[in-house]
Amino acid sequence: MLHKDIILCPRCFTPHKKLPLAPKEEARCVRCKGLLYRHRRGLDLLLFSLSFAALFCLVLANMAPLLQIEFGAFGSKALLMEAILTLFDQGFVLISLFSLLVLEVFPWLLMGTLVLFSFLVLLGRGKKVARVALVLVEILRRWSMLDIFFIAILVAMVKVYQYAQIHFGIAFWALGIFVVIEVYLMEAIRIEELWDLWERRYAVA
Template sequence: MRIACHECDLLQQLPPVPLGGTAKCLRCSNVLYRHKHDSLNRTLAFSLAGLILLSIANAFPFLAFKMQGQVTETRLITGVFDLYAQGMLVLATLVLLTTICIPAVQLMLLLYVLVPLKFGRIPWRFPQTFRLLQSLTPWSMMEIFLLGVLISIVKLVDMATIVPGLALWAFALLIVMLAAAASSLDPHDVWSRVRYRT
């Protein structure tokens, strides 16, 4: 298989890489490829766990505020509605896309691609779907949202009692699952499986 270096654009033949090994560019020594162990199954497991955690994060309370005997529960979508109610439509849309929609689409696309490959089939419109999946990955910014939530908790802790909900823990674990799925996914392995089947 021929591959272009992402650093110096040298087109070169990719040699067979042993499990756990790496192939480096002949010109600049940039890493071209890492052969990841059991990439398909590990990515599939992380994606399924991520989808379950995303469902929990959206179904259960995110935070509960106790102040002067009153309890207010918030959900993940509540922040989007509050931003919209305050006239911040662009920010509300951005939060909705980067914390709920794009991670959900990313996980569903991963499952759409990986489940058929696991059973030796090629999903319909595979090239377009897989390229869309790779282009969406940088737009998932849940860790920034979680950081903002944690900063808000620190600022509000003197004014009210804040109780983390199940959704907050699920959201934090979801970030870990998405990062693990992205790091365990081996695009070369996916493409080679498709070439083998065609």
């Protein structure tokens, strides 16, 4: 029996042998009745729609203004990348590089990889590419959700310092929706479920 066929109950750590489930079935612990794993129907489609929606939010977050600043009759708008570059120019090199990674590099890579993975699984093709994509998702998810801190800091800065002339633009709300989708994808769907999905879909191929 392989190591991956053994599953520990997350509550009482009783080991169980993993068995294939029918759609909508759940496996529960024999001792404490805690949920071990479930066969979620339409997980591939859910994953594809949500990660695609998240990518759309990212596009919007980069095209639309993040902040709108008013100086009397004059107004100024800042895009996300402009804000990051301004930080760099002003000497906040580390903060600007960190925000580039957390707000641009990781989100694009994570959602792009999830879209690719779920698209291949939906088609039932590209077994090896889908596997590489899932390994990448496992690595990237460790850095995901750091973006929440950045958005929280942004809100705090504008609220605490009472910059009444600064307003959040469409990109800010797009980032907010992105984070909600990201949290759902990372918290409500466990990585083991994605591996099960991969195994089921390519079982015959």
